[in-house]
Amino acid sequence: MFRVSIGPNAHAKSGVLNNGIPLMAALAPAITTLLFEEASTCRAKHRVSRFVWRFADAALDLFFPPHCGSCGNPLPGFINKSVCLSCAEKIRWIGDDRCIRCGDLVGAGMGAVAGCVWCRAYPPRFVSASVSSVRYEETGPARDVVLGLKFGGKSHLAPTFGRLLAARIASTNLLQGAAETIVVPAPLMRGALFRRGYNQAEELARSVARDLNLKLDTRLLKKIRTTLPQAMLSQKKRRENLIGAFACDTERIKKRGIKTVLIIDDVITTGSTVSECARTLHHAGVETIYAASFAHS
Secondary structure, eight states, rough: OOOOOOOOOGGEEEEOOSSSEEEEOOHHHHIEEEEEEEEGGGGSSSSHHHHHHHHHHHHHHHHSBOTTTTOOOOTTSSSSSSSSSSHHHOOOOSSSSEEEETOBBOOOTTEEEOOHHHHSSSSTTTOOOEEEEEOOOOSSSHHHHHHHHHOOOOOHHHHHHHHHHHHHHHHHHTTTTOOSSSEOOOOOOOOHHHHSSSSSHHHHHHHHHHHTEEEEEESSEEEEEEEOGGGEEEEEEEEHTTTOOOOEEEHHHHHHHOEEEEEEEEEEEESHHHHHHHHHHHHOOEEEEEEEEEEEE
């Protein structure tokens, strides 16, 4: 199982926002390792397979040079194919100061709290606990990479950010003591899936399941009704918009004895999507449900 600890060093600060949430001046060592060091150090192992991988990777880089998913600048060879160091340092990575219930960032020095102001008003329904890797901003690299992954056809960003999310899940012990957990991505309608060519939540979930040695099930949960874009709606309307939008294979749950599910999504905003997915799974017989997203806004 993949294990990375994101500890107190994740809270190096260069300033404080009006709401008391700190700005990060330096990346946590674990994040730096995943993004900029591990690719070079891990190649010392399994020399033959690494040689083949390196040759294929170099060939791909020759014809399709990697660029940062935010600023677009070329990336050096043999590091992650998603984001440059400069942009990574501008992202607000969620560390120890977090809400256990919804996964969002909380004020500096608060540590892990059982519930924040936002989720006390709008709690994630049927979800035991949640985690997120980064804070989604209206502008900046986090927004760029999320929109690129979601609408820009940049599916190559998913493996890196899926690995970061897997590390986040492991470091927070989200699944500690849980029964065998099935990873389930938030589903898309077929039309949206056809237009994008992939489900960004599924691509993230694939990396999470692989790194945490968990089973992935992409058929357990389906979206069966077209809904309005959530960004257009108020908090109340968001929840109403998704009522009855998902369906679950109850027989599959019974046959496989599924008791615990980890829902993966790219962004949690109000928690409406995750909550409705969780409600559908719960009513189908799943006992414990966790949620994880790359970003939280």
